[in-house]
Amino acid sequence: MSSTIKRKAQSLLSQEEGAIRKDWGGRLRIALAYPNTYAVGMSNLGFQTIYWHLNQIPDVVCERVFFPDPADIDEHRRTGTAPLSLESLRPLTDFHLVGFSVTYEGDYINVLRLLGMAGIPLRPSERQAHHPLILMGGVCAFSNPEPIAPFMDFVVVGEGEELVREIVEQYREVGTERDALLGRLAMLPGIYLPDRYHVRYGADGTVEEVVPEPSAPGIVAKRRLKDVDAFETISTIRTPNAEYGHMSLLEVGKGCGRGCRFCLEGEIYRPVRHRSVESLRESVAKIAQGSRRVGLVGACVSDYPWIGDLMKVLDEYGVEVSISSPEAGTERLRRVIRKAITDEQLYAACDLVRRYGIPNLKCYFMIGQPTETREDVEAIADLASRLLSRLRVPDPSGKPFGRLTLSVSSYVPKPWTPFQWAPFDGVEALQEKLSIIKDGVRRFPNVRVLHENPREAELQALLARGDRRVADFLELAARLDGDWRRALREWSGDPDFYTTRERSLDERMPWDHFEVGVRKAGLIREWSRAMTPELARC
Numbered sequence: 001m002s003s004t005i006k007r008k009a010q011s012l013l014s015q016e017e018g019a020i021r022k023d024w025g026g027r028l029r030i031a032l033a034y035p036n037t038y039a040v041g042m043s044n045l046g047f048q049t050i051y052w053h054l055n056q057i058p059d060v061v062c063e064r065v066f067f068p069d070p071a072d073i074d075e076h077r078r079t080g081t082a083p084l085s086l087e088s089l090r091p092l093t094d095f096h097l098v099g100f101s102v103t104y105e106g107d108y109i110n111v112l113r114l115l116g117m118a119g120i121p122l123r124p125s126e127r128q129a130h131h132p133l134i135l136m137g138g139v140c141a142f143s144n145p146e147p148i149a150p151f152m153d154f155v156v157v158g159e160g161e162e163l164v165r166e167i168v169e170q171y172r173e174v175g176t177e178r179d180a181l182l183g184r185l186a187m188l189p190g191i192y193l194p195d196r197y198h199v200r201y202g203a204d205g206t207v208e209e210v211v212p213e214p215s216a217p218g219i220v221a222k223r224r225l226k227d228v229d230a231f232e233t234i235s236t237i238r239t240p241n242a243e244y245g246h247m248s249l250l251e252v253g254k255g256c257g258r259g260c261r262f263c264l265e266g267e268i269y270r271p272v273r274h275r276s277v278e279s280l281r282e283s284v285a286k287i288a289q290g291s292r293r294v295g296l297v298g299a300c301v302s303d304y305p306w307i308g309d310l311m312k313v314l315d316e317y318g319v320e321v322s323i324s325s326p327e328a329g330t331e332r333l334r335r336v337i338r339k340a341i342t343d344e345q346l347y348a349a350c351d352l353v354r355r356y357g358i359p360n361l362k363c364y365f366m367i368g369q370p371t372e373t374r375e376d377v378e379a380i381a382d383l384a385s386r387l388l389s390r391l392r393v394p395d396p397s398g399k400p401f402g403r404l405t406l407s408v409s410s411y412v413p414k415p416w417t418p419f420q421w422a423p424f425d426g427v428e429a430l431q432e433k434l435s436i437i438k439d440g441v442r443r444f445p446n447v448r449v450l451h452e453n454p455r456e457a458e459l460q461a462l463l464a465r466g467d468r469r470v471a472d473f474l475e476l477a478a479r480l481d482g483d484w485r486r487a488l489r490e491w492s493g494d495p496d497f498y499t500t501r502e503r504s505l506d507e508r509m510p511w512d513h514f515e516v517g518v519r520k521a522g523l524i525r526e527w528s529r530a531m532t533p534e535l536a537r538c
Contacts, residue, residue: 001089002079005072009086012038017290018237020052021087022061028171030054031085031095031132033065035102035110038086041066042242045235045249045297046138047101052236053161057168063087065098067110073481082118092118095132096176097167099156102138105463106456108148111136112478115151122475124153124195129178142222143264144415144511147463147470149194153182157514158190158223159254161231167191186215190223197513199468205497207467210513222268222516228254229279233297238290247293250283251275252310256299261530262369264414265299268516277309284313343383350390357395359402363387367433368411368425368457370530377433380406381440384447407450408437410457414464415511416518418526424461424499430454459484461499467510469493 013019032051034041041047041064054062063085068076075081082091092098092114100111112122115134121127124134136145137156145155156163170184185191196216202208212218225231233251255272256265287294296310304310346363353361365380384406391401410430413422425433431454441447462470470493477487488495503509505524512520 001084002075002081004075005068005079005081005084006089008072009084009089012239012241013086015241016237016239019087020055020062022055024061024088027059027061028097028168028176029095030060030062031065031090031092031098032062033083033092033098033100033111033114035067035100035107035114036104037069038066039241039243041101042237042239043244044101044103045233045251046103048235048237048249049231049233049251050099050101050137050160050164053231054164054168057165059172060168063090063095065092065114067107067114076117083114092120092132093130096171098132098134100134100136100138102136102140102148105140105147105460108140108463108474109477109482109484111148112151112474113482116478122151122478124151127153127178133176133178133181139265139268142514142516143268144464144466145192145194146468146510147466147474149192150468150471151474152194153178154185155192155194156190156223157192157220158516159225160223161225163188163190163223189221192220192514194468199510201467201469207508207510207512209508212513219513219515222514224271224517225254225273228273228275232279232283233275234283234287244295247295248287248290249295249297250280250287252280252296252298252301252304254299257303258300259526261418261526262366262411262414263299264417267416267518269299270517274304274306277306277313280310281313343386346383346387347390350387354391354393354395354401357397357399359395359399360405361387361391361401361403362405362407364407364409366409366411367437368430370419370422372425374436377436378440380408380437384441384444388444388447401446403446403448404444405448405450406437406441408434409452410454412457412461412464415509416516416523418523418530420465420509420523421503421505421507421527423502424458426500427454427458430457455485458495458499459488462495465510466498470498 032047032054034044034047051062051064054060064087065083065085068083076083082093084091098120102108102111115122120131120134133153134151135154135156136148136152137160140148141155142157145152149155166188167185170181170188174180174184182193186193186196193216196213198211199207200209200211235249238248253272253274255269256263257272258266260266284294298304301307350361367377384404388404391404394400411425413419413424434451434454438449441449462473473487473491473493476491477484480487505527
C-alpha cells in the first residue's frame with residue numbers, strides 16, 4: 001500500500017464531521033463507490049443519503065470509495081495500490097457488495113477503471129465466488145443503464161432508500177453466496193438483473209426485441225418513495241474538501257411539475273412529492289447544530305408550495321441565492337422547450353439583483369436544442385446586452401455591478417423526455433454556435449462565457465441513448481486508461497448511429513423494457529407540439 005495514498009485518505013477523513021466508522025465483525029460489508037473524485041462525490045446528496053441509511057442498519061458496515069484524483073493515478077499504478085475505502089483503507093475485494101452511485105454518464109468509464117484497478121473482472125461471467133457482487137444505483141440506473149448493464153450483477157432501478165433495506169433482508173436470508181443471493185434479489189420489485197434479458201437487433205441496427213428469461217419480469221418498474229417524509233435527505237458529512245465546502249444540503253422534495261421538454265429529472269422523478277414543512281424543520285434543526293449555511297436541493301425549489309414558511313424556518317441560517325436559468329436566448333425557443341420564462345421576468349430578476357446588492361449574476365443557456373436557428377444563438381448575446389442595461393445601475397450602497405456570466409452547455413437529448421427522438425447537434429455545429437456567442441459579447445468587458453467542450457457532450461450523447469453494444473466501447477476506453485477519444489477511433493461501432501441520427505417515433509428504444517412513470521404517448525404528444533409552432537407554448 002502506498003504511504004502517500006494512505007496519508008491522503010487519512011487527511012481527508014480527519015477533516016470530516018459526521019463520518020461513520022463501524023467494526024466489521026459479523027456484518028454485511030458494502031463499499032459505496034462514487035466513480036469520480038472525492039470533491040465531486042461528497043457534493044452528491046444522494047450518495048451521502050444512501051451511506052447514512054445503510055449505516056443505520058445494525059448488521060451492515062458501509063464505507064466510501066472514490067475514483068482517485070488525476071494527480072494520484074500514477075502513484076496507484078507505480079505502487080500497485082488498489083482503490084481503498086476511506087474509513088478503513090480496505091480494498092474493494094474485501095467487501096461483499098460494491099455499489100456504484102452513478103449520476104453522470106461520463107463516469108461510466110471510471111466505474112470500469114475502478115473495477116480494473118481493484119482486480120475485479122469487468123464482466124459478471126468472469127467473476128468467481130470470492131468476488132463481491134457489483135451493483136449500480138443512481139439516476140443513470142433508471143434513465144438508461146443499458147450501455148453499462150453488461151458489467152453489473154444487478155441494477156437498483158429507482159429511489160433506493162427503501163430498497164437498500166430489502167437487499168439487506170435477502171442477505172440475512174441466504175448469505176453472500178452469489179447465485180443464491182441473486183436469485184432472491186431477482187424477486188424484489190425494482191431490481192434488474194441484466195443477464196436475464198437478451199437483446200435482439202434488427203437489420204437496420206435498432207433494438208428489435210428484449211426477451212426476458214422466464215424468471216424475469218417483462219417490464220422492470222422503477223421504485224418510488226410514497227412517503228418522502230419517512231426518509232430524511234440531508235448531507236450528514238461536512239467537509240471543506242467538497243465542492244460546496246461546509247454548506248449543508250437539504251432536499252425539499254422529489255420531482256418537478258413544470259414539464260420542460262429537455263429535462264430528464266422533471267420526467268423520471270414523477271410524481272412530484274414535497275416534504276412537509278414540519279419534516280424539513282426537524283432536518284434544519286439538525287443541520288443548525290454544525291452549519292450556518294444551507295443549500296436547498298430539488299428539481300425546482302422555487303415551486304415548493306410552502307416556500308414562504310420554509311424561508312422563515314431558514315431565515316436565521318442563510319440560504320444560497322437562486323440563479324436564473326433562461327436556457328435559451330429567444331422567447332420562441334423557450335416556448336419550444338417549454339421553459340416558461342419571458343424577457344420581462346428576466347429584467348425583473350435583474351432589478352432584484354441590484355436592489356439587494358448582489359454583485360454578480362450567472363445565467364445558464366443551452367445550445368443545440370431542437371428547432372434552434374442562428375437567430376436564436378445570436379439572441380443570447382443580444383439578451384446579455386439587454387440584461388446589462390438593467391444591471392448597470394448602482395446598488396443601494398452605491399456599488400456598481402460586477403460581472404455577468406453566461407454558462408453555455410451543449411444540449412444532449414435524454415431518454416424519457418419529449419426530445420429523446422431528436423438528433424444531437426454535432427461537435428462542429430456546437431463549436432460554431434459558441435463562436436457566435438463569444439464574438440457577440442466580446443465588446444462587453446464584464447461579460448464572461450463559460451462552456452464545456454462539445455466533444456464531452458458528444459460522449460454523453462453516445463452513452464445517454466446507447467444500447468448494450470456500447471459496452472464494448474466502454475471496456476476499450478477503460479483498458480486505455482480512460483482515453484475515450486482514442487477508444488472512439490478504435491471502436492468498431494458507429495457513434496453517429498447513437499448521437500446525430502434522428503429516431504422515428506415508432507423505433508423501439510434500448511430502455512423501453514423499463515417503466516419509470518412516463519407514458520410514451522405523452523412524450524410523443526409533447527414532441528409533436530414542440531415541432532408545431534402554434535402549439536409549442538402549450
